[in-house]
Amino acid sequence: MFDDATLLEAVPGAESVLAQCIGRCSAWIDLTGMAASTGGDGTPGADAVDGISEHRPSGRALALLQSALDAKASRDIRLLYVTQGLETPGVSAPVGAHAPAASGADGERVNLAGAARAALYRLLQSEYRGLTSCHADLDPAVREDAELAAVIHRELGDESGEAEVCYRAGVRHAPVLEESAPVAARTVRPVFADVEVLLVTGGTRGLGLLCARHLVEHYGVRRLVLTGREALPPRARWTDVDACPPPVREKIDAVLELEAHGVEVRVLALPLDRADEVAAGIATIEATLGRVTGVIHAAGLVDTRNPAFVRKPVPDIARVVSPKIEGTRNLLTALDARSLRFAVLFSSVSGAVPTLGVGQSDYAMGNAFMDYFARAHAADLPITSVQWPSWQEAGFGEVTNQAYTDTGLLSITNAEGLAFLDEILAVWRGPVVMPVRVDAGLFDRGAAAGRASGAPAVPAPRTPATAAATAPVTASVPVAAPAPTADGPLVRRLTDFLGGTFEGQLKLKPGQLDAETSYADYGADSILLAQVLQQIRQRLDVRLDPSTLLEYPTLSELATWLLNTYPTEIAARLGDEPQRARPDEETAEGVDGKRPGAPEDGPLAASPAPRRTRCPDRTGLPRARGGCRGRGRRWARHGRRVIGMACRLPGAPDVDAYWDLLSQGRSAVREVPTSRWGRPTGFYAGLIDDVFGFDPGYFMLHAEDAAPWIPRPWCCWRRASRPSTTPGTGSGSWTAPVRVCTSAPAAAAGPTTPSSARRATRS
Numbered sequence: 001m002f003d004d005a006t007l008l009e010a011v012p013g014a015e016s017v018l019a020q021c022i023g024r025c026s027a028w029i030d031l032t033g034m035a036a037s038t039g040g041d042g043t044p045g046a047d048a049v050d051g052i053s054e055h056r057p058s059g060r061a062l063a064l065l066q067s068a069l070d071a072k073a074s075r076d077i078r079l080l081y082v083t084q085g086l087e088t089p090g091v092s093a094p095v096g097a098h099a100p101a102a103s104g105a106d107g108e109r110v111n112l113a114g115a116a117r118a119a120l121y122r123l124l125q126s127e128y129r130g131l132t133s134c135h136a137d138l139d140p141a142v143r144e145d146a147e148l149a150a151v152i153h154r155e156l157g158d159e160s161g162e163a164e165v166c167y168r169a170g171v172r173h174a175p176v177l178e179e180s181a182p183v184a185a186r187t188v189r190p191v192f193a194d195v196e197v198l199l200v201t202g203g204t205r206g207l208g209l210l211c212a213r214h215l216v217e218h219y220g221v222r223r224l225v226l227t228g229r230e231a232l233p234p235r236a237r238w239t240d241v242d243a244c245p246p247p248v249r250e251k252i253d254a255v256l257e258l259e260a261h262g263v264e265v266r267v268l269a270l271p272l273d274r275a276d277e278v279a280a281g282i283a284t285i286e287a288t289l290g291r292v293t294g295v296i297h298a299a300g301l302v303d304t305r306n307p308a309f310v311r312k313p314v315p316d317i318a319r320v321v322s323p324k325i326e327g328t329r330n331l332l333t334a335l336d337a338r339s340l341r342f343a344v345l346f347s348s349v350s351g352a353v354p355t356l357g358v359g360q361s362d363y364a365m366g367n368a369f370m371d372y373f374a375r376a377h378a379a380d381l382p383i384t385s386v387q388w389p390s391w392q393e394a395g396f397g398e399v400t401n402q403a404y405t406d407t408g409l410l411s412i413t414n415a416e417g418l419a420f421l422d423e424i425l426a427v428w429r430g431p432v433v434m435p436v437r438v439d440a441g442l443f444d445r446g447a448a449a450g451r452a453s454g455a456p457a458v459p460a461p462r463t464p465a466t467a468a469a470t471a472p473v474t475a476s477v478p479v480a481a482p483a484p485t486a487d488g489p490l491v492r493r494l495t496d497f498l499g500g501t502f503e504g505q506l507k508l509k510p511g512q513l514d515a516e517t518s519y520a521d522y523g524a525d526s527i528l529l530a531q532v533l534q535q536i537r538q539r540l541d542v543r544l545d546p547s548t549l550l551e552y553p554t555l556s557e558l559a560t561w562l563l564n565t566y567p568t569e570i571a572a573r574l575g576d577e578p579q580r581a582r583p584d585e586e587t588a589e590g591v592d593g594k595r596p597g598a599p600e601d602g603p604l605a606a607s608p609a610p611r612r613t614r615c616p617d618r619t620g621l622p623r624a625r626g627g628c629r630g631r632g633r634r635w636a637r638h639g640r641r642v643i644g645m646a647c648r649l650p651g652a653p654d655v656d657a658y659w660d661l662l663s664q665g666r667s668a669v670r671e672v673p674t675s676r677w678g679r680p681t682g683f684y685a686g687l688i689d690d691v692f693g694f695d696p697g698y699f700m701l702h703a704e705d706a707a708p709w710i711p712r713p714w715c716c717w718r719r720a721s722r723p724s725t726t727p728g729t730g731s732g733s734w735t736a737p738v739r740v741c742t743s744a745p746a747a748a749a750g751p752t753t754p755s756s757a758r759r760a761t762r763s
Helices: 014-024 057-071 118-127 145-156 206-218 246-260 275-288 314-321 326-334 361-377 402-406 414-426 489-506 526-540 555-565 567-574 631-638 655-664 703-709 711-720
Strands: 027-030 078-084 132-138 164-168 171-180 197-201 223-228 264-269 292-297 342-348 383-388 432-439 464-469 589-591 623-625 669-671 684-686 756-762
Touching (some): 014 057, 027 145, 057 314, 078 145, 118 132, 197 206, 206 223, 206 292, 206 414, 223 246, 275 292, 292 326, 314 361, 326 361, 342 414, 361 383, 361 432, 383 414, 489 526, 489 555, 526 567, 555 567
Parallel strands (some): 027 078, 078 132, 197 223, 197 292, 292 342, 342 383, 383 432, 464 756
Antiparallel strands (some): 164 171, 432 464, 669 684
């Protein structure tokens, strides 16, 4: 099958070997997921996990993979990640029974050695065009190297597009979603005794805090431990303005509210990635507060700075997966399994559906690990990993991008999410559950579980339906991206303009930008894309939302969408009319999409590969689905243009107030109020009201991501600056506050909807 093969070990110096051979490589086989430690009886240990770190084999393997994909610009390569004994095909515990789901069909122990990276190889073919990727789990009963090699050889030649397969007893399995039947009888909620403790990680805000409040109100919790990344100030300083900026104040208010309900609350800054500190923290809790009997593990992080996998530094990947991998292991190792009523892990559909992991591969990896961990330990712990979908209100807010809506998954309200949590706590449905509300006309359980066929060609009416599943993975078929046709001066001018604009900002040589490669692959970040977007707006005189370059992440997709949405405007600016396609021409339909997180998650996500379909279009280009097709024509027909203007200045919260201030000749200089610096100063200045005010949406941040960081630069400015106006004067020079905005990753939540489903397999 191959003319040559190179053995590449994940050790220092491997990069030089890789550089010599990657250009001619057509396949990449990663066997590091098979390197499991064994127990005393020779069987794989369930906790033989190689966590992600730049100094561990897994981290070095990730760095080599990034180097390979970065060096092989054409990306015409087959990626195969091999594990042995990770999956549990054929295991389906009855609803309500706590069955030994940690064993596979023949009772073999789950081997978690490769669990940290399985999701990555499932989603890479959705993030990068040209390559195919798959996770193959081999039969742990097979010990002969020749037999294992034969299976790997067959998978390298597979063209089915499956993102995950599993071999047992010579049979090739692929994952499917199995819907769980609703519970017939009404169940009774478990009630906490006064001495029992509930532990919620990530519990000082977002979904963790929401669930903590719910269990206090409806489950009788009277002893509560909330953990977060940052410690609260000492209680004696909770009324100190300097010690308690608004985000901290919100956390304090939440604690006081819980305490007002008669709850004893402890708030800990617990580093979940440090096993010794987690163990010490749990020991202190149980010695001073009581036995922990319930756990909700909602802690998580996302990386919004580097969506593309090839641009994610391994230390950043390690930081994002740490709460999910090390945090899960350390937390549940430190707890007494015999005392636990439940341990609920907050996972996400991003770890189960490859197209939803695009642009957040590290977050998907961490969530998928929790799913595998729950399956491996379901015989020993009352554990459930919940693959949440998008929440409309809590967490990071509702996900509305095309990639998410194309799956047929719907967002859930807080009430729906908490109702799902109640059902999960009341009746055990299996170690992994995906509670989802779906659009019955779009949702395809087969496609969501890894079939390459995709969604139905003609969707049924959009009627919301309810379903639930414990399925793990899905797959998508890599298809070449649509490209503009070469004929037509307007097409060429638009493509040349866009290409020149991007190449100028990216410091590339003319013609170096590939029309089918994501901007993120060239190192484009949110700041650079904002600059490009502004140049396109000015040159073409069209309205573009900040998400446009996320929805259409390649030059060809962007040109397609622009010509279909603003044909008249572009023709007027570039001096030609769009060319009509001949009726017999075949064009492609591009599916725009961006990663699910981001709402909150932030800027820049690569899109899943689009599907091809025959669809003639008036421009001769592939027609992009979604967006606001026809809006440009409607505006042009009525001769209208919309110009937006906004500001917030001293003495003027908006444009109208600022005009009134200028036209009336009033001064915005006033005495600095006591609330500004916490004490009277006698100084005068031009001050903006609500100094902590901030518009996260403009910077493509979620409000919860931005909140913890807003006061810090302001406090630095406050200590370094002084108003230059002398007391009692109304003129002269004055200093107005300058707000510095920084963005950084913050905790992440997950996505999903009702009933329940369990993992099944098909051969």
